[in-house]
Amino acid sequence: MRVAYNEQMTELADLLGEMAGLAGQAMERATQSLLQADLRIAEQVIGDHERITDLSAQAEERAFALLALQAPVAGDLRSVVSGIQIVADIDRMGALALHVAKIARRRHPAHALPEEVNGYFAEMGRIAVALGASAREVLETRDPERAAKLREEDEAMDDLHRHLFSVLMDREWKHGVAAAVDVTLLGRFYERFADHAVEVGRRVIFLVTGELPSDMPTPPAQHVG
Amino acid sequence: MRVAYNEQMTELADLLGEMAGLAGQAMERATQSLLQADLRIAEQVIGDHERITDLSAQAEERAFALLALQAPVAGDLRSVVSGIQIVADIDRMGALALHVAKIARRRHPAHALPEEVNGYFAEMGRIAVALGASAREVLETRDPERAAKLREEDEAMDDLHRHLFSVLMDREWKHGVAAAVDVTLLGRFYERFADHAVEVGRRVIFLVTGELPSDMPTPPAQHVG
Numbered sequence: 001m002r003v004a005y006n007e008q009m010t011e012l013a014d015l016l017g018e019m020a021g022l023a024g025q026a027m028e029r030a031t032q033s034l035l036q037a038d039l040r041i042a043e044q045v046i047g048d049h050e051r052i053t054d055l056s057a058q059a060e061e062r063a064f065a066l067l068a069l070q071a072p073v074a075g076d077l078r079s080v081v082s083g084i085q086i087v088a089d090i091d092r093m094g095a096l097a098l099h100v101a102k103i104a105r106r107r108h109p110a111h112a113l114p115e116e117v118n119g120y121f122a123e124m125g126r127i128a129v130a131l132g133a134s135a136r137e138v139l140e141t142r143d144p145e146r147a148a149k150l151r152e153e154d155e156a157m158d159d160l161h162r163h164l165f166s167v168l169m170d171r172e173w174k175h176g177v178a179a180a181v182d183v184t185l186l187g188r189f190y191e192r193f194a195d196h197a198v199e200v201g202r203r204v205i206f207l208v209t210g211e212l213p214s215d216m217p218t219p220p221a222q223h224v225g
Numbered sequence: 226m227r228v229a230y231n232e233q234m235t236e237l238a239d240l241l242g243e244m245a246g247l248a249g250q251a252m253e254r255a256t257q258s259l260l261q262a263d264l265r266i267a268e269q270v271i272g273d274h275e276r277i278t279d280l281s282a283q284a285e286e287r288a289f290a291l292l293a294l295q296a297p298v299a300g301d302l303r304s305v306v307s308g309i310q311i312v313a314d315i316d317r318m319g320a321l322a323l324h325v326a327k328i329a330r331r332r333h334p335a336h337a338l339p340e341e342v343n344g345y346f347a348e349m350g351r352i353a354v355a356l357g358a359s360a361r362e363v364l365e366t367r368d369p370e371r372a373a374k375l376r377e378e379d380e381a382m383d384d385l386h387r388h389l390f391s392v393l394m395d396r397e398w399k400h401g402v403a404a405a406v407d408v409t410l411l412g413r414f415y416e417r418f419a420d421h422a423v424e425v426g427r428r429v430i431f432l433v434t435g436e437l438p439s440d441m442p443t444p445p446a447q448h449v450g
Binding site for chain 1: 292299302303309310390393394398402406
Protein backbone atom coordinates (compact mmCIF):
# COMPACT_ATOMS: atom_id res chain seq x y z
CA MET A 1 0.00 0.00 0.00
CA ARG A 2 2.75 2.39 1.00
CA VAL A 3 4.77 1.72 -2.16
CA ALA A 4 1.72 2.21 -4.37
CA TYR A 5 0.98 5.42 -2.51
CA ASN A 6 4.47 6.79 -2.97
CA GLU A 7 4.44 5.91 -6.65
CA GLN A 8 1.09 7.60 -7.16
CA MET A 9 2.18 10.68 -5.23
CA THR A 10 5.28 10.94 -7.41
CA GLU A 11 3.15 10.61 -10.52
CA LEU A 12 0.86 13.40 -9.32
CA ALA A 13 3.82 15.66 -8.47
CA ASP A 14 5.34 14.95 -11.90
CA LEU A 15 2.08 15.84 -13.61
CA LEU A 16 1.90 19.14 -11.73
CA GLY A 17 5.51 19.91 -12.61
CA GLU A 18 4.82 19.10 -16.26
CA MET A 19 1.77 21.39 -16.23
CA ALA A 20 3.80 24.25 -14.74
CA GLY A 21 6.42 23.69 -17.44
CA LEU A 22 3.79 23.83 -20.18
CA ALA A 23 2.19 26.96 -18.71
CA GLY A 24 5.59 28.68 -18.62
CA GLN A 25 6.30 27.61 -22.19
CA ALA A 26 2.86 28.86 -23.28
CA MET A 27 3.54 32.26 -21.71
CA GLU A 28 6.97 32.41 -23.32
CA ARG A 29 5.49 31.79 -26.77
CA ALA A 30 2.48 34.02 -26.16
CA THR A 31 4.85 36.87 -25.30
CA GLN A 32 6.82 36.20 -28.48
CA SER A 33 3.62 36.24 -30.56
CA LEU A 34 2.62 39.50 -28.89
CA LEU A 35 5.93 41.29 -29.34
CA GLN A 36 6.47 40.10 -32.90
CA ALA A 37 2.82 40.03 -34.03
CA ASP A 38 3.55 36.42 -35.02
CA LEU A 39 0.29 34.68 -35.92
CA ARG A 40 1.86 31.24 -36.28
CA ILE A 41 3.18 31.23 -32.73
CA ALA A 42 -0.09 32.65 -31.40
CA GLU A 43 -1.98 29.81 -33.11
CA GLN A 44 0.46 27.30 -31.66
CA VAL A 45 -0.20 28.53 -28.10
CA ILE A 46 -3.95 28.40 -28.75
CA GLY A 47 -3.73 24.90 -30.26
CA ASP A 48 -1.49 23.56 -27.49
CA HIS A 49 -3.74 24.83 -24.69
CA GLU A 50 -5.86 21.68 -24.73
CA ARG A 51 -2.83 19.74 -23.50
CA ILE A 52 -2.81 21.72 -20.24
CA THR A 53 -6.57 21.24 -19.84
CA ASP A 54 -6.14 17.49 -20.41
CA LEU A 55 -3.36 17.27 -17.84
CA SER A 56 -5.53 19.21 -15.35
CA ALA A 57 -8.28 16.63 -15.72
CA GLN A 58 -5.73 13.81 -15.37
CA ALA A 59 -4.17 15.36 -12.28
CA GLU A 60 -7.59 15.83 -10.66
CA GLU A 61 -8.47 12.21 -11.41
CA ARG A 62 -5.21 10.95 -9.94
CA ALA A 63 -5.65 13.01 -6.79
CA PHE A 64 -9.17 11.69 -6.48
CA ALA A 65 -8.04 8.09 -6.97
CA LEU A 66 -5.34 8.59 -4.34
CA LEU A 67 -7.91 9.79 -1.81
CA ALA A 68 -10.36 7.01 -2.70
CA LEU A 69 -7.93 4.10 -2.72
CA GLN A 70 -5.27 5.11 -0.20
CA ALA A 71 -7.20 7.29 2.27
CA PRO A 72 -4.01 9.12 3.20
CA VAL A 73 -3.72 10.99 6.51
CA ALA A 74 -1.74 13.89 7.98
CA GLY A 75 1.07 15.15 5.74
CA ASP A 76 0.17 12.76 2.94
CA LEU A 77 -3.40 13.97 2.92
CA ARG A 78 -2.18 17.57 2.93
CA SER A 79 -0.09 16.82 -0.15
CA VAL A 80 -3.02 15.46 -2.10
CA VAL A 81 -5.39 18.26 -1.09
CA SER A 82 -2.76 20.88 -1.95
CA GLY A 83 -2.25 19.09 -5.26
CA ILE A 84 -5.94 19.53 -6.11
CA GLN A 85 -5.68 23.25 -5.34
CA ILE A 86 -2.43 23.64 -7.27
CA VAL A 87 -4.01 22.10 -10.38
CA ALA A 88 -6.49 24.98 -10.47
CA ASP A 89 -3.72 27.57 -10.20
CA ILE A 90 -1.62 26.10 -12.98
CA ASP A 91 -4.66 25.55 -15.17
CA ARG A 92 -5.38 29.25 -14.78
CA MET A 93 -1.78 30.17 -15.67
CA GLY A 94 -2.26 28.29 -18.93
CA ALA A 95 -5.55 30.12 -19.59
CA LEU A 96 -3.86 33.49 -19.03
CA ALA A 97 -1.13 32.64 -21.57
CA LEU A 98 -3.95 31.66 -23.93
CA HIS A 99 -5.60 35.07 -23.44
CA VAL A 100 -2.34 36.82 -24.37
CA ALA A 101 -2.02 34.73 -27.55
CA LYS A 102 -5.64 35.45 -28.46
CA ILE A 103 -5.11 39.20 -28.25
CA ALA A 104 -2.00 38.84 -30.46
CA ARG A 105 -4.10 36.85 -32.96
CA ARG A 106 -7.01 39.31 -32.86
CA ARG A 107 -4.79 42.29 -33.71
CA HIS A 108 -2.68 40.49 -36.34
CA PRO A 109 -1.23 41.64 -38.74
CA ALA A 110 -1.07 44.79 -36.59
CA HIS A 111 0.90 44.75 -33.35
CA ALA A 112 -1.38 44.79 -30.29
CA LEU A 113 1.23 46.81 -28.40
CA PRO A 114 2.42 50.35 -29.15
CA GLU A 115 6.21 50.19 -29.44
CA GLU A 116 6.50 52.42 -26.38
CA VAL A 117 5.43 49.58 -24.05
CA ASN A 118 7.20 46.66 -25.76
CA GLY A 119 9.99 46.82 -23.19
CA TYR A 120 7.53 46.43 -20.31
CA PHE A 121 5.97 43.34 -21.84
CA ALA A 122 9.31 41.81 -22.81
CA GLU A 123 10.32 42.10 -19.15
CA MET A 124 6.96 41.00 -17.72
CA GLY A 125 7.12 38.01 -20.08
CA ARG A 126 10.62 37.19 -18.85
CA ILE A 127 9.53 37.34 -15.22
CA ALA A 128 6.40 35.28 -15.92
CA VAL A 129 8.47 32.56 -17.59
CA ALA A 130 10.95 32.59 -14.69
CA LEU A 131 8.07 32.29 -12.22
CA GLY A 132 6.66 29.35 -14.20
CA ALA A 133 10.08 27.66 -14.04
CA SER A 134 10.34 28.42 -10.31
CA ALA A 135 6.89 26.97 -9.70
CA ARG A 136 7.93 23.83 -11.52
CA GLU A 137 11.16 23.59 -9.52
CA VAL A 138 9.30 24.10 -6.25
CA LEU A 139 6.77 21.40 -7.17
CA GLU A 140 9.63 18.99 -7.86
CA THR A 141 11.90 19.84 -4.93
CA ARG A 142 9.27 20.85 -2.35
CA ASP A 143 11.79 23.23 -0.91
CA PRO A 144 9.84 25.73 1.23
CA GLU A 145 12.65 28.31 1.21
CA ARG A 146 12.75 28.24 -2.57
CA ALA A 147 8.94 28.47 -2.57
CA ALA A 148 9.03 31.62 -0.43
CA LYS A 149 11.30 33.27 -3.00
CA LEU A 150 8.53 33.22 -5.60
CA ARG A 151 6.99 36.10 -3.72
CA GLU A 152 10.17 38.15 -4.12
CA GLU A 153 10.28 37.38 -7.84
CA ASP A 154 6.69 38.57 -8.09
CA GLU A 155 7.59 41.97 -6.63
CA ALA A 156 9.42 42.85 -9.84
CA MET A 157 6.23 42.02 -11.75
CA ASP A 158 4.17 44.26 -9.48
CA ASP A 159 6.63 47.13 -9.97
CA LEU A 160 6.51 46.78 -13.74
CA HIS A 161 2.75 46.58 -13.67
CA ARG A 162 2.53 49.78 -11.65
CA HIS A 163 4.91 51.59 -13.99
CA LEU A 164 2.93 50.38 -16.98
CA PHE A 165 -0.20 51.92 -15.49
CA SER A 166 1.52 55.22 -14.92
CA VAL A 167 2.50 55.22 -18.62
CA LEU A 168 -1.11 54.52 -19.56
CA MET A 169 -2.50 57.18 -17.26
CA ASP A 170 -0.05 59.79 -18.49
CA ARG A 171 -1.63 62.61 -20.46
CA GLU A 172 1.05 62.05 -23.07
CA TRP A 173 -0.37 58.62 -24.04
CA LYS A 174 -0.71 58.96 -27.81
CA HIS A 175 -1.90 55.53 -28.89
CA GLY A 176 -5.62 55.90 -28.38
CA VAL A 177 -8.17 54.12 -26.26
CA ALA A 178 -8.26 50.80 -28.12
CA ALA A 179 -4.54 50.21 -27.52
CA ALA A 180 -4.96 51.31 -23.89
CA VAL A 181 -7.68 48.70 -23.41
CA ASP A 182 -5.44 45.95 -24.83
CA VAL A 183 -2.49 47.07 -22.72
CA THR A 184 -4.68 47.16 -19.59
CA LEU A 185 -5.93 43.61 -20.13
CA LEU A 186 -2.53 42.27 -21.12
CA GLY A 187 -0.90 43.82 -18.06
CA ARG A 188 -3.52 42.21 -15.89
CA PHE A 189 -2.97 38.79 -17.52
CA TYR A 190 0.77 38.85 -16.77
CA GLU A 191 0.20 40.02 -13.23
CA ARG A 192 -2.37 37.31 -12.56
CA PHE A 193 -0.08 34.66 -14.08
CA ALA A 194 2.58 35.70 -11.57
CA ASP A 195 0.08 35.72 -8.68
CA HIS A 196 -0.90 32.12 -9.44
CA ALA A 197 2.76 31.06 -9.50
CA VAL A 198 3.21 32.68 -6.07
CA GLU A 199 0.11 30.85 -4.90
CA VAL A 200 1.65 27.53 -6.01
CA GLY A 201 4.66 28.39 -3.84
CA ARG A 202 2.38 29.22 -0.93
CA ARG A 203 0.58 25.89 -1.28
CA VAL A 204 3.86 24.00 -1.37
CA ILE A 205 4.99 25.74 1.83
CA PHE A 206 1.72 24.68 3.41
CA LEU A 207 1.95 21.09 2.28
CA VAL A 208 5.51 20.75 3.56
CA THR A 209 5.27 22.67 6.82
CA GLY A 210 1.54 22.40 7.59
CA GLU A 211 1.32 26.15 7.99
CA LEU A 212 1.52 29.32 5.99
CA PRO A 213 4.38 31.68 6.83
CA SER A 214 3.05 34.71 8.71
CA ASP A 215 4.67 37.14 6.30
CA MET A 216 2.87 35.53 3.42
CA PRO A 217 -0.82 36.32 3.47
CA THR A 218 -3.16 35.84 0.53
CA PRO A 219 -1.74 37.85 -2.38
CA PRO A 220 -2.70 41.52 -2.23
CA ALA A 221 -6.07 42.05 -3.81
CA GLN A 222 -5.17 44.74 -6.27
CA HIS A 223 -1.90 46.10 -7.49
CA VAL A 224 -3.28 48.21 -10.24
CA GLY A 225 -3.00 51.98 -10.51
CA MET B 226 -19.59 7.67 12.00
CA ARG B 227 -22.22 8.10 9.33
CA VAL B 228 -24.22 10.59 11.43
CA ALA B 229 -21.10 12.60 12.19
CA TYR B 230 -20.23 12.54 8.52
CA ASN B 231 -23.63 13.82 7.44
CA GLU B 232 -23.53 16.56 10.04
CA GLN B 233 -20.07 17.65 8.95
CA MET B 234 -21.05 17.59 5.28
CA THR B 235 -24.06 19.77 6.05
CA GLU B 236 -21.86 22.18 7.96
CA LEU B 237 -19.46 22.41 5.02
CA ALA B 238 -22.33 22.97 2.55
CA ASP B 239 -23.78 25.66 4.83
CA LEU B 240 -20.42 27.40 5.02
CA LEU B 241 -20.11 27.41 1.23
CA GLY B 242 -23.64 28.77 0.90
CA GLU B 243 -22.89 31.48 3.44
CA MET B 244 -19.72 32.42 1.54
CA ALA B 245 -21.64 32.67 -1.75
CA GLY B 246 -24.22 34.87 0.02
CA LEU B 247 -21.49 37.16 1.34
CA ALA B 248 -19.76 37.37 -2.05
CA GLY B 249 -23.08 38.34 -3.69
CA GLN B 250 -23.72 40.94 -1.00
CA ALA B 251 -20.20 42.32 -1.42
CA MET B 252 -20.73 42.68 -5.19
CA GLU B 253 -24.10 44.35 -4.61
CA ARG B 254 -22.55 46.93 -2.30
CA ALA B 255 -19.45 47.35 -4.44
CA THR B 256 -21.68 48.16 -7.41
CA GLN B 257 -23.58 50.67 -5.30
CA SER B 258 -20.33 52.32 -4.18
CA LEU B 259 -19.19 52.45 -7.81
CA LEU B 260 -22.40 53.92 -9.24
CA GLN B 261 -22.90 56.44 -6.45
CA ALA B 262 -19.22 57.19 -5.69
CA ASP B 263 -20.13 56.28 -2.11
CA LEU B 264 -16.94 56.02 -0.03
CA ARG B 265 -18.68 54.72 3.08
CA ILE B 266 -20.12 51.68 1.26
CA ALA B 267 -16.80 51.06 -0.53
CA GLU B 268 -15.02 51.04 2.84
CA GLN B 269 -17.64 48.66 4.20
CA VAL B 270 -17.02 46.15 1.38
CA ILE B 271 -13.27 46.45 1.94
CA GLY B 272 -13.62 46.01 5.71
CA ASP B 273 -16.02 43.06 5.39
CA HIS B 274 -13.79 41.16 2.99
CA GLU B 275 -11.85 39.51 5.79
CA ARG B 276 -15.01 37.65 6.75
CA ILE B 277 -15.01 35.80 3.40
CA THR B 278 -11.30 35.01 3.75
CA ASP B 279 -11.92 33.66 7.26
CA LEU B 280 -14.78 31.48 6.06
CA SER B 281 -12.58 30.18 3.22
CA ALA B 282 -9.97 29.05 5.72
CA GLN B 283 -12.68 27.48 7.91
CA ALA B 284 -14.25 25.66 4.95
CA GLU B 285 -10.85 24.32 3.86
CA GLU B 286 -10.17 23.12 7.39
CA ARG B 287 -13.53 21.39 7.63
CA ALA B 288 -13.08 19.67 4.28
CA PHE B 289 -9.63 18.54 5.38
CA ALA B 290 -10.96 17.23 8.70
CA LEU B 291 -13.70 15.34 6.87
CA LEU B 292 -11.15 13.63 4.66
CA ALA B 293 -8.83 12.87 7.56
CA LEU B 294 -11.42 11.56 10.02
CA GLN B 295 -14.09 10.03 7.79
CA ALA B 296 -12.12 8.86 4.74
CA PRO B 297 -15.24 9.17 2.58
CA VAL B 298 -15.53 7.25 -0.70
CA ALA B 299 -17.40 7.53 -4.01
CA GLY B 300 -20.07 10.26 -4.05
CA ASP B 301 -19.20 11.45 -0.55
CA LEU B 302 -15.57 11.87 -1.49
CA ARG B 303 -16.59 13.73 -4.64
CA SER B 304 -18.63 16.13 -2.51
CA VAL B 305 -15.71 16.99 -0.26
CA VAL B 306 -13.22 17.37 -3.11
CA SER B 307 -15.68 19.56 -5.02
CA GLY B 308 -16.18 21.56 -1.83
CA ILE B 309 -12.45 22.32 -1.69
CA GLN B 310 -12.52 23.53 -5.29
CA ILE B 311 -15.69 25.57 -4.76
CA VAL B 312 -14.10 27.40 -1.81
CA ALA B 313 -11.47 28.78 -4.19
CA ASP B 314 -14.10 30.00 -6.66
CA ILE B 315 -16.20 31.78 -4.04
CA ASP B 316 -13.12 33.23 -2.39
CA ARG B 317 -12.20 34.71 -5.76
CA MET B 318 -15.72 36.13 -6.22
CA GLY B 319 -15.24 37.98 -2.95
CA ALA B 320 -11.84 39.28 -4.09
CA LEU B 321 -13.36 40.58 -7.34
CA ALA B 322 -16.05 42.50 -5.43
CA LEU B 323 -13.22 43.90 -3.30
CA HIS B 324 -11.40 45.07 -6.46
CA VAL B 325 -14.53 46.94 -7.59
CA ALA B 326 -14.87 48.66 -4.22
CA LYS B 327 -11.18 49.62 -4.26
CA ILE B 328 -11.52 51.34 -7.63
CA ALA B 329 -14.57 53.25 -6.30
CA ARG B 330 -12.53 54.29 -3.25
CA ARG B 331 -9.50 55.28 -5.33
CA ARG B 332 -11.51 57.63 -7.56
CA HIS B 333 -13.63 59.12 -4.75
CA PRO B 334 -14.95 61.86 -4.60
CA ALA B 335 -15.01 61.57 -8.40
CA HIS B 336 -17.07 58.84 -10.05
CA ALA B 337 -14.87 56.10 -11.55
CA LEU B 338 -17.42 55.61 -14.33
CA PRO B 339 -18.39 58.09 -17.04
CA GLU B 340 -22.19 58.47 -16.88
CA GLU B 341 -22.45 56.95 -20.35
CA VAL B 342 -21.60 53.46 -19.04
CA ASN B 343 -23.48 53.58 -15.71
CA GLY B 344 -26.34 51.59 -17.23
CA TYR B 345 -23.99 48.77 -18.24
CA PHE B 346 -22.55 48.46 -14.76
CA ALA B 347 -25.94 48.71 -13.06
CA GLU B 348 -27.06 45.76 -15.18
CA MET B 349 -23.79 43.79 -14.82
CA GLY B 350 -24.05 44.34 -11.07
CA ARG B 351 -27.63 43.07 -11.08
CA ILE B 352 -26.64 39.93 -13.01
CA ALA B 353 -23.61 39.33 -10.76
CA VAL B 354 -25.77 39.54 -7.64
CA ALA B 355 -28.34 37.20 -9.22
CA LEU B 356 -25.56 34.74 -10.09
CA GLY B 357 -24.25 34.90 -6.52
CA ALA B 358 -27.76 34.11 -5.24
CA SER B 359 -28.09 31.28 -7.77
CA ALA B 360 -24.74 29.83 -6.72
CA ARG B 361 -25.89 29.90 -3.10
CA GLU B 362 -29.19 28.22 -4.01
CA VAL B 363 -27.40 25.54 -6.04
CA LEU B 364 -25.00 24.85 -3.16
CA GLU B 365 -27.96 24.42 -0.82
CA THR B 366 -30.29 22.42 -3.10
CA ARG B 367 -27.68 20.55 -5.18
CA ASP B 368 -30.13 20.62 -8.05
CA PRO B 369 -28.10 19.92 -11.22
CA GLU B 370 -30.77 21.39 -13.53
CA ARG B 371 -30.76 24.62 -11.56
CA ALA B 372 -26.94 24.53 -11.65
CA ALA B 373 -26.93 24.24 -15.44
CA LYS B 374 -29.03 27.43 -15.66
CA LEU B 375 -26.17 29.51 -14.24
CA ARG B 376 -24.56 29.22 -17.62
CA GLU B 377 -27.60 30.79 -19.29
CA GLU B 378 -27.62 33.62 -16.75
CA ASP B 379 -23.96 34.22 -17.55
CA GLU B 380 -24.73 34.70 -21.25
CA ALA B 381 -26.41 38.03 -20.46
CA MET B 382 -23.20 39.08 -18.69
CA ASP B 383 -21.09 38.12 -21.70
CA ASP B 384 -23.38 40.11 -24.00
CA LEU B 385 -23.16 43.19 -21.82
CA HIS B 386 -19.42 42.83 -21.55
CA ARG B 387 -19.08 42.66 -25.33
CA HIS B 388 -21.29 45.73 -25.79
CA LEU B 389 -19.31 47.59 -23.19
CA PHE B 390 -16.14 46.92 -25.17
CA SER B 391 -17.70 48.17 -28.37
CA VAL B 392 -18.56 51.41 -26.53
CA LEU B 393 -14.96 51.67 -25.34
CA MET B 394 -13.48 50.93 -28.76
CA ASP B 395 -15.75 53.44 -30.50
CA ARG B 396 -13.96 56.47 -31.89
CA GLU B 397 -16.60 58.59 -30.17
CA TRP B 398 -15.33 57.64 -26.67
CA LYS B 399 -14.86 61.05 -25.07
CA HIS B 400 -13.81 60.21 -21.55
CA GLY B 401 -10.10 59.75 -22.00
CA VAL B 402 -7.72 56.89 -21.44
CA ALA B 403 -7.75 56.84 -17.62
CA ALA B 404 -11.52 56.24 -17.54
CA ALA B 405 -11.14 53.62 -20.29
CA VAL B 406 -8.58 51.76 -18.18
CA ASP B 407 -10.93 51.75 -15.17
CA VAL B 408 -13.87 50.62 -17.29
CA THR B 409 -11.78 47.83 -18.86
CA LEU B 410 -10.71 46.46 -15.48
CA LEU B 411 -14.15 46.84 -13.93
CA GLY B 412 -15.77 45.07 -16.87
CA ARG B 413 -13.33 42.24 -16.47
CA PHE B 414 -14.01 41.96 -12.70
CA TYR B 415 -17.76 41.56 -13.25
CA GLU B 416 -17.24 39.05 -16.03
CA ARG B 417 -14.84 36.96 -13.93
CA PHE B 418 -17.22 37.08 -10.95
CA ALA B 419 -19.91 35.58 -13.20
CA ASP B 420 -17.50 32.95 -14.58
CA HIS B 421 -16.69 31.76 -11.06
CA ALA B 422 -20.40 31.48 -10.22
CA VAL B 423 -20.86 29.34 -13.36
CA GLU B 424 -17.90 27.25 -12.27
CA VAL B 425 -19.59 26.64 -8.88
CA GLY B 426 -22.62 25.35 -10.81
CA ARG B 427 -20.38 23.12 -12.91
CA ARG B 428 -18.75 21.67 -9.80
CA VAL B 429 -22.14 20.98 -8.22
CA ILE B 430 -23.27 19.15 -11.37
CA PHE B 431 -20.12 17.06 -11.15
CA LEU B 432 -20.49 16.27 -7.49
CA VAL B 433 -24.13 15.19 -7.94
CA THR B 434 -23.88 13.30 -11.23
CA GLY B 435 -20.22 12.29 -11.26
CA GLU B 436 -19.79 13.81 -14.69
CA LEU B 437 -19.76 17.14 -16.44
CA PRO B 438 -22.52 17.78 -18.99
CA SER B 439 -21.11 17.57 -22.50
CA ASP B 440 -22.50 20.96 -23.46
CA MET B 441 -20.71 22.54 -20.57
CA PRO B 442 -16.98 22.68 -21.15
CA THR B 443 -14.54 24.86 -19.22
CA PRO B 444 -15.78 28.46 -19.49
CA PRO B 445 -14.65 30.13 -22.72
CA ALA B 446 -11.21 31.55 -22.26
CA GLN B 447 -11.85 35.08 -23.37
CA HIS B 448 -15.03 37.01 -24.00
CA VAL B 449 -13.42 40.35 -24.41
CA GLY B 450 -13.63 42.56 -27.49
